Amino acid sequence: MKKVNILKPVLVSNHQRAIENRKLFDQMNSLVINIIASPGAGKTSFIKRIIEYFKDRIKILVIEGDIKGQIDSEAISQTGVKVIQINTMTECHLDAFMTAQVLPEIKGSYELILIENVGNLVCPAEFEIGEDFKLAILSTPEGDDKPFKYPLLFHLARVVVINKFDLLPYVDFNLEKAKKNIKKENAHAHIFTVSAKTGNGFEDFYKFLEKELDAKKKKAES
Amino acid sequence: MKKVNILKPVLVSNHQRAIENRKLFDQMNSLVINIIASPGAGKTSFIKRIIEYFKDRIKILVIEGDIKGQIDSEAISQTGVKVIQINTMTECHLDAFMTAQVLPEIKGSYELILIENVGNLVCPAEFEIGEDFKLAILSTPEGDDKPFKYPLLFHLARVVVINKFDLLPYVDFNLEKAKKNIKKENAHAHIFTVSAKTGNGFEDFYKFLEKELDAKKKKAES
Numbered sequence: 150m151k152k153v154n155i156l157k158p159v160l161v162s163n164h165q166r167a168i169e170n171r172k173l174f175d176q177m178n179s180l181v182i183n184i185i186a187s188p189g190a191g192k193t194s195f196i197k198r199i200i201e202y203f204k205d206r207i208k209i210l211v212i213e214g215d216i217k218g219q220i221d222s223e224a225i226s227q228t229g230v231k232v233i234q235i236n237t238m239t240e241c242h243l244d245a246f247m248t249a250q251v252l253p254e255i256k257g258s259y260e261l262i263l264i265e266n267v268g269n270l271v272c273p274a275e276f277e278i279g280e281d282f283k284l285a286i287l288s289t290p291e292g293d294d295k296p297f298k299y300p301l302l303f304h305l306a307r308v309v310v311i312n313k314f315d316l317l318p319y320v321d322f323n324l325e326k327a328k329k330n331i332k333k334e335n336a337h338a339h340i341f342t343v344s345a346k347t348g349n350g351f352e353d354f355y356k357f358l359e360k361e362l363d364a365k366k367k368k369a370e371s
Numbered sequence: 372m373k374k375v376n377i378l379k380p381v382l383v384s385n386h387q388r389a390i391e392n393r394k395l396f397d398q399m400n401s402l403v404i405n406i407i408a409s410p411g412a413g414k415t416s417f418i419k420r421i422i423e424y425f426k427d428r429i430k431i432l433v434i435e436g437d438i439k440g441q442i443d444s445e446a447i448s449q450t451g452v453k454v455i456q457i458n459t460m461t462e463c464h465l466d467a468f469m470t471a472q473v474l475p476e477i478k479g480s481y482e483l484i485l486i487e488n489v490g491n492l493v494c495p496a497e498f499e500i501g502e503d504f505k506l507a508i509l510s511t512p513e514g515d516d517k518p519f520k521y522p523l524l525f526h527l528a529r530v531v532v533i534n535k536f537d538l539l540p541y542v543d544f545n546l547e548k549a550k551k552n553i554k555k556e557n558a559h560a561h562i563f564t565v566s567a568k569t570g571n572g573f574e575d576f577y578k579f580l581e582k583e584l585d586a587k588k589k590k591a592e593s
Contacts, residue, residue: 188409188492188521189513216493216523220516239523241463241493268520269491270410271438271463290512290535291411294442298490299410301438301461313512319541321568346543 163276166245170279173252174262178369179210180362181262183243183280185302187295188268190288191312193221194345196263200228202355207260207362212251214243214267221265231259242272245279260362270295274302281365282307289313290320293327296334303334308341310354315344385498388467392501395474396484400591401432402584403484405465405502407524409517410490412510413534415443416567418485422450424577429482429584434473436465436489443487453481464494467501482584492517496524503587504529511535512542515549518556525556530563532576537566 174181186192200209211232213222222234233251235243243266255262264280266273274283285306287295290313296303303309309331311324324342331338339357343350396403408414422431433454435444444456455473457465465488477484486502488495496505507528509517512535518525525531531553533546546564553560561579565572 187411187490187513188517189510215520218519220520239493239497241491267493268409269463269493271461271489271491272494275461288411288512290510290538291409295410297440298437298442316512316538316541319538 163245166249167277167279170245170248170252171281174279174281175369177255177258178365179259179262180365181264181280182308183264183266183273183278183283184286185266185270185273185283185306186268186286186312187270187288187291190268190286190291191345192265192268192286193224195286195310195312195343196225196265197228198343198345198348198351199261199263199358200225200230202351203261203358204228204230208258209261209263210255210259212243212248212262212264214247214265216241216267237267240267240272241269242267242276243278244276248278260366270299270302274299274305281361284308284310286310286312287327287331289316289322292321293323293330296327296330300334303331303338306335306338308339308357309335311340311342312345314342314350315347385467388471389499389501392467392470392474393503396501396503397591399477399480400587401481401484402587403486403502404530405486405488405495405500405505406508407488407492407495407505407528408490408508408534409492409510409513412490412508412513413567414487414490414508415446417508417532417534417565418447418487419450420565420567420570420573421483421485421580422447422452424573425483425580426450426452430480431483431485432477432481434465434470434484434486436469436487438463438489459489462489462494463491464489464498465500466498470500482588492521492524496521496527503583506530506532508532508534509549509553511538511544514543515545515552518549518552522556525553525560528557528560530561530579531557533562533564534567536564536572537569 209230222232283306341354431452444454505528563576
């Protein structure tokens with residue numbers, strides 16, 4: 150009797166599809182960021198800040214992952230950038246196959262593709278989609294212990310953005326402890342502290358993103 | 372060749388195992404509440420408030436679901452109640468089988484069993500574990516649009532607790548809109564507005580829980 154092995158083949162083929170997606174993104178010379186956070190941590194507001202700052206200089210595309218609806222897509226469309234919506238229905242994450250399905254819709258070239266994953270700290274971390282890197286957002290009301298409780302995401306995210314810094318006086322969140330907990334999972338993580346609501350703290354992140362965009366451009370030219 | 376069908380049998384047998392669990396909980400005369408929320412929405416603080424109010428009158432057990440670690444179990448143990456920890460490792464939810472595995476550890480009788488599910492609004496809603504009802508917590512910093520974005524949980528939860536009401540002046544959260552969005556998914560949901568941090572707003576919830584405990588007791592006696 151043939152052995153049936155369920156979990157591994159699914160993840161292996163997702164990985165293979167993610168490699169194919171990455172090749173296609175590289176051919177488009179696009180820097181692709183997979184943005185992962187809890188529901189309501191501020192993913193959409195964070196994306197809107199990036200668009201606001203960069204949209205006059207580069208072409209930006211947003212891929213929106215949601216179980217249902219298109220509230221965030223509508224909010225982002227108002228900035229004038231192109232948005233592609235993926236509704237996952239019952240799936241709690243985007244995967245490489247769902248992303249592959251929308252790739253033919255990408256016409257023209259975009260220097261920056263921002264992918265807003267489904268609000269969840271667990272499964273989105275398990276499924277690559279072809280991104281250059283993962284960016285995790287942790288908001289202060291969630292507490293400084295989240296890197297310890299959801300270690301895979303914080304282990305894999307090259308960038309961690311601590312958002313809702315404006316709420317710090319009103320919540321129990323120790324910034325130094327949070328940074329220490331993040332560094333324990335990933336010593337090389339780039340950590341930024343911002344308020345997507347007020348716009349404070351974004352200068353360092355914008356500089357970092359400019360460098361990443363330059364590096365991708367140089368790679369494309371070489 | 373035998374047909375291999377993956378998803379449906381998994382959920383069917385989880386449902387069957389949940390029915391078995393519920394029978395066992397009923398034999399113990401325990402009211403069992405499955406508490407589901409985003410990471411950092413305040414599940415542990417909410418549970419601690421319930422323990423504080425009820426622990427001198429009834430016996431309470433807490434089952435803690437976490438990917439990794441036992442931070443919350445340690446915090447709850449300090450109240451003096453018994454806690455059983457389940458670490459799901461890579462799974463983003465508790466299911467009926469994981470719960471069944473710890474049932475033999477329950478010695479004695481508990482009028483109230485509080486199950487703190489893994490922080491996630493998607494998958495925990497899909498897997499019954501044998502509870503009397505699901506209780507969803509939505510915290511104000513997450514935004515009032517969450518019932519629309521994560522409809523299954525809000526459709527299934529008999530009780531929705533809006534937490535972190537103390538942060539209302541500092542966040543974009545419209546209480547009436549949130550209630551309307553919850554009622555759209557579930558017209559019969561009991562909605563309570565509280566601050567687990569300050570203790571405000573719990574009176575109505577305590578009254579509701581007292582009635583549920585009484586109803587379970589009467590059912591056991593009949």
